Amino acid sequence: MSDIVITSDSTCDLSEEQLEKNGISLMRLSVILGAHTYKDGVDIMPADIFRHFDETGELPKTAAPSTEEYTEFFKQFTDAGKTVIHFNISSKASGSHGFAAAAAKQFDGKVLVVDSHALSTGQGLLVMKACDLRDEGKSAKEIYDEIMSLREKVNTSFVPDTLLYLYKGGRCSTLSYYGAKVLSIHPLIDMKDGELYPKKKYIGKMSRCIRNYINDLVAEYPSYDKRRCFVTHSNADPELVELAKSMVEELFDFEEIDETVAGSIITSHCGRNTLGVLFITK
Template sequence: MNKIKIISDSTCDLSRELLEKHDISIVPLLVNFKEDSYKDLIDLNSEEMYKLVDKHNMLPKTAAASPGEFLEMFKKYLDQGYQVIYMGIGSKFSATLTSATTAKNMLENEDVFLIDSQNLSSGTGLLLLKTAKFRDMGLEAKEIVKRVEEIVPKVRSQFVIETLDYLYKGGRLSALSAFMGGMLRIKPIIKVRDGVMVVGKKARGNIKKGIDLLIQEFINNLDDIDKEFVMVTHSLAHESYLYINDKLKDINDIEKLYETDAGCVISSHCGKGTIGILYIMK
């Protein structure tokens, strides 16, 4: 049986504990404030990033990991006799998969396998946990890739946004829409579908109204959800997590309900207070 190493990037938003438990290594994306560049989750966490946003009165620019970083990481494990499976942020969200593909082509090694998660944050994280499960079952790399690619379209990632400022400043929302949304206290639900972000329902009022929509959708789909892993991922919104956990804790057949923190790259695009429930359909 071949040794298999799983590699992702810092946008997967798995906790350090989960990464270590499942032996998943991370290539960091970059967060840039003018001339200052930080490696996501290595040089900077989300709380520190928000302080820099306030200090500079600007959002950072994020950048994909370079081919060189993937080349170094892939070669490290190939030289130890591993096959490598990489899966990180979806190809429509970042050029990171392109960098990984460039590195694979430079190595000209068929023991590097790449999967497009078509997702972000712990939507990718859920797929990584499945990948680790299949590896630990002793499956071959090609079979793991095949099984995970079949699961990719079954991932459901949705977040409720506390503030529209980050979507506006990041160029994803017009000034008028941001103004009207703020005036009407709209909390949009952002979903990932077919590899891109779309706007779902829009709650009006405080963020709990939006969270309740997420919870209700989860409960409505309960019979069709793979309950092995469920993620509640947020950007400095622990109280909102506790609210969700209280609502879901009596659903006995959820095997693992994880709280995870959004890293700097994800947080820089969604803003403080954002929270989501992420899961896989059967």
């Protein structure tokens, strides 16, 4: 058994099977609905977010764990003689990395904290890569160094069905929201240097947009890590998910294509029917 433990914020959106199989422990971020606070993936699910928004028109708030909570989380592993490599959602999307890094300073190098510069399964891809490297017998330092070299090679992108959640959350302008609604525009949201930005605009039905999106990925990334790919969505229509999976299988050459559903934190910002195809490029 390895003396290296891989842990992550719950924003990595990995499945329960992947977490259990790879011994990945999660630090749960919080979701606040009205006067109630819940733990992501424990006592709140995306359906609860949608219901609350439909009933109240209010988006939930999200909160990062405190330095003290991270300290307690890491201590359970270091007390057992383990070295921890922990993955945070991008520091430009949440304060969690700062709190985790502050906690890590108390453990004399036994806790290594990675600002993933990603979110959702973009973060999850790095978590899984770290597990692969651990299982190959790499040291904690070797894993950390390789992961840091891969951060900017992760394609973290997605296409939202609606800009309503981004608009309500202050992440797009009134003009952009109403223009997109009238013209049926679906932006391609990408990540660069840990920050989300609109890269391109697709027009028409979501099925057409997803086809164009995946064809664009094929053209842009002819060289990529073939180990795995994630098709991640926020409770998207089954036909849309199947379309994406079949196109990825036909046009790429991944060993593993995993479908995952975005958790409550990511859903809070993107809304229902958002879909992304995420993988590591070369």
